[in-house]
Amino acid sequence: MNIPLDNIAWSAAQELELLLNVVPADVVASLHLLERPLDDLIELVLDLGRQPEARFPDSFYHFGSAVTRSDIEFVVSRVSVFGEDNRAGIERTLHRISALRNRQGIIVGLTLRVGRALFGTIEMIRDIVESSASIMLLGKPGVGKTTLLREAARVAADELQKRVIVVDTSNEIAGDGDIPHPAIGHARRMQVAHVAEQHKVMIEAVENHMPEVVVIDEIGTAEEALAARTIAERGVQLIATAHGLSLKNLIKNPTLTDLIGGIQAVTLGDDEARRRGSQKTVLERKAPPTFTVLIELQDRETMVVHHQVATSVDLLLRNQEPQPQVRRRKSDGTWELHAVDPVLPAEECSTVDQQVNSNRNVVPSGKALAIYSIGVSRNLVERAIYKLSLPLKQTREVEEADAVVALKAQSIQRGERLIRAYERGIPIVTVRSNTAVQVESAMKSLLRHHPELREISKDIAFVNPLEEAEQAIEKVVLSMKPVELRPQDAYMRRLQHELIEQSGLRSRSRGDEPDRRVVVYP
Numbered sequence: 001m002n003i004p005l006d007n008i009a010w011s012a013a014q015e016l017e018l019l020l021n022v023v024p025a026d027v028v029a030s031l032h033l034l035e036r037p038l039d040d041l042i043e044l045v046l047d048l049g050r051q052p053e054a055r056f057p058d059s060f061y062h063f064g065s066a067v068t069r070s071d072i073e074f075v076v077s078r079v080s081v082f083g084e085d086n087r088a089g090i091e092r093t094l095h096r097i098s099a100l101r102n103r104q105g106i107i108v109g110l111t112l113r114v115g116r117a118l119f120g121t122i123e124m125i126r127d128i129v130e131s132s133a134s135i136m137l138l139g140k141p142g143v144g145k146t147t148l149l150r151e152a153a154r155v156a157a158d159e160l161q162k163r164v165i166v167v168d169t170s171n172e173i174a175g176d177g178d179i180p181h182p183a184i185g186h187a188r189r190m191q192v193a194h195v196a197e198q199h200k201v202m203i204e205a206v207e208n209h210m211p212e213v214v215v216i217d218e219i220g221t222a223e224e225a226l227a228a229r230t231i232a233e234r235g236v237q238l239i240a241t242a243h244g245l246s247l248k249n250l251i252k253n254p255t256l257t258d259l260i261g262g263i264q265a266v267t268l269g270d271d272e273a274r275r276r277g278s279q280k281t282v283l284e285r286k287a288p289p290t291f292t293v294l295i296e297l298q299d300r301e302t303m304v305v306h307h308q309v310a311t312s313v314d315l316l317l318r319n320q321e322p323q324p325q326v327r328r329r330k331s332d333g334t335w336e337l338h339a340v341d342p343v344l345p346a347e348e349c350s351t352v353d354q355q356v357n358s359n360r361n362v363v364p365s366g367k368a369l370a371i372y373s374i375g376v377s378r379n380l381v382e383r384a385i386y387k388l389s390l391p392l393k394q395t396r397e398v399e400e401a402d403a404v405v406a407l408k409a410q411s412i413q414r415g416e417r418l419i420r421a422y423e424r425g426i427p428i429v430t431v432r433s434n435t436a437v438q439v440e441s442a443m444k445s446l447l448r449h450h451p452e453l454r455e456i457s458k459d460i461a462f463v464n465p466l467e468e469a470e471q472a473i474e475k476v477v478l479s480m481k482p483v484e485l486r487p488q489d490a491y492m493r494r495l496q497h498e499l500i501e502q503s504g505l506r507s508r509s510r511g512d513e514p515d516r517r518v519v520v521y522p
Contacts, residue, residue, distance in 0.1 A: 019095045022078035024071045030064030047109040089176025117183035122151035124335045134238040139297030145241040153215045154185035165211040199227040216240040225258045229290045262286035281466040283317045301329040319436045370395040375407030380439040404428045405442045469496040472520045473503045480522045487517045
């Protein structure tokens, strides 16, 4: 289907009309009878033998008569050829048509996704794009990642006058056909014939076309992660998306950790372990991240920006919380900065509450003990209480406290509040610095020494998974018998296997998720 350049429509209504032109007239007529305007239509689903389905951001509608084979053939004959990924399009538009096939390979269902060129979304990150920093975008499907990539390509090419190459797998960014959609401006587009070859096209773009900026959608394999690092090392600005919702997810993804520098287990010396207040085996970043800036798209109006990915990763690996920047779009289209809530987001709090409630069987009944903090962040104390599922609460009066946690510097200075605590015989535990690791260690110390909490300590496991593996290695060497570790996720099991292999022992995983665990053998 050839569409002359003069007929390319920029308004959302005209773009939608181009999609409806490939749909049977009776289906379109029934669609227009819906009481819902089509301005925010997301997808139109046509499945053989079922009513068509119109999907909107907040609802869906079934309408009209059941879809027939002739209806599906009508659409297929008016779109481009379906590729190996079962996707097709309409030339010079951003619409995507995806197919469902039966066992004989015959198309029995279609998903027509509405593609829209939205302008102005780049304003929230324009300063980052203009800084020439490599940018990684994370977020759930439909949150606007590809729209941002498209806008970033246009701004970099047209307004910043840079040489921009878009590596366009499945024509997601620049639309179907040989001529890219005007939404990417004067950026050039390289199409990817086979999804598995995206990493080759990424390298080819740099070697053959000398870009200053490379735009990529969905980095999802180890080969693509390696290609991205190769591009970044050549001084090219990368703007890309990857699978995952947040930086924490990316750290736990063994396939893509190379994008943030890679993670390795390191054994510290005794002095360094004491200085950090941690176990001897810790996780650390192996190399500089491929991307300088990482942006978590929480929704279309909210972004969490990690301006220094290396710093954020290092903090997370040390069980400390980074302090990213939150940007929110206002109703008038402008945006504003918000301070990061150093406690927990609402959805995370609810999850923690559920975990605490589910662990109440290990906590003795009775009044929660009151903790008073001196020089120590109340937020860190609250996190430790939630994380360790302790029957503790914070108080703002030292006279009401059953125990005190104090910063060591305050203890040395012997402030008035500390003196009052000493006089009342209240147990005091000190921390060297305001970090999550130190505060959690203080809470564990209370478990060991406070008479009303001592009984809990034997019911709660505090051993780090890698520390547990080290202890198991020692047991196996001495007893020459297998030792089974506690269940862990796939990423942590892999680190345990690597640690065990380095010791010269054997290991295997057994059991089903989420109880799958590592067994150490002589």
